[in-house]
Amino acid sequence: MEESLLEILSRYVSPQAAESLLGRATAQGKPSRPGEWARLVEGVLWPELKNLLPFQEMPPELKAWVREMKALAAQEAEGGEEEEEELRLEAVDLEDPVARAGLAQRLARLEGVVGVVVAGESGREELFAGEPISLDPFHHLLKRQGYRTFYSLLEGNLVAMRALGKGYIGLLARKETNVGRLLHHLRRLISVAEVEG
Numbered sequence: 001m002e003e004s005l006l007e008i009l010s011r012y013v014s015p016q017a018a019e020s021l022l023g024r025a026t027a028q029g030k031p032s033r034p035g036e037w038a039r040l041v042e043g044v045l046w047p048e049l050k051n052l053l054p055f056q057e058m059p060p061e062l063k064a065w066v067r068e069m070k071a072l073a074a075q076e077a078e079g080g081e082e083e084e085e086e087l088r089l090e091a092v093d094l095e096d097p098v099a100r101a102g103l104a105q106r107l108a109r110l111e112g113v114v115g116v117v118v119a120g121e122s123g124r125e126e127l128f129a130g131e132p133i134s135l136d137p138f139h140h141l142l143k144r145q146g147y148r149t150f151y152s153l154l155e156g157n158l159v160a161m162r163a164l165g166k167g168y169i170g171l172l173a174r175k176e177t178n179v180g181r182l183l184h185h186l187r188r189l190i191s192v193a194e195v196e197g
Helices: 002-009 015-025 034-052 060-083 097-108 136-145 179-187 192-196
Strands: 090-092 113-119 124-128 149-154 157-164 167-174 189-191
Touching: 002 015, 002 034, 002 060, 015 034, 034 060, 060 179, 097 113, 097 124, 097 167, 136 149, 136 157, 136 167, 149 179, 157 179, 157 189, 167 179, 179 189
Parallel strands: 090 189
Antiparallel strands: 113 124, 113 167, 149 157, 157 167
């Protein structure tokens, strides 16, 4: 979210100015949810940008980005209601090629999903409806930030990830897909090693 926002801001001011602007806006802490990002742009960033540039209203790209964040926030809220239902956990073995293939095929059938990566230490299963996209950089980000589950926007698509042991499960979905539902499916999955303790 932060990268796509910086990219849009860089169309109006220099990349350094965009980073500085965003840095000041997030000085009290970075938002972690789409709704919070939308509020930050409308309440903090836009008024400051308006002082720097001769805009009477928010530029179309920025307005579209805010709309997207609000739509994601609404989807997340819907998904949150579903998550209140009991979360039935499912143990998966990312090192077993047959288990990896079966899990990838099941996840690929979820509504809106256009790509799946099930990666273990000893191998991976990838299914993409179109051109494959490397989700490894998101996995490294996940590990570095210490998150277990994570999602982001990538080139007009949603990426949802779940770190499991030394591997991960990644989903690429159309951006209008209910992100809450995808995260619900991912959070159910736990590593066989965790179960066996």
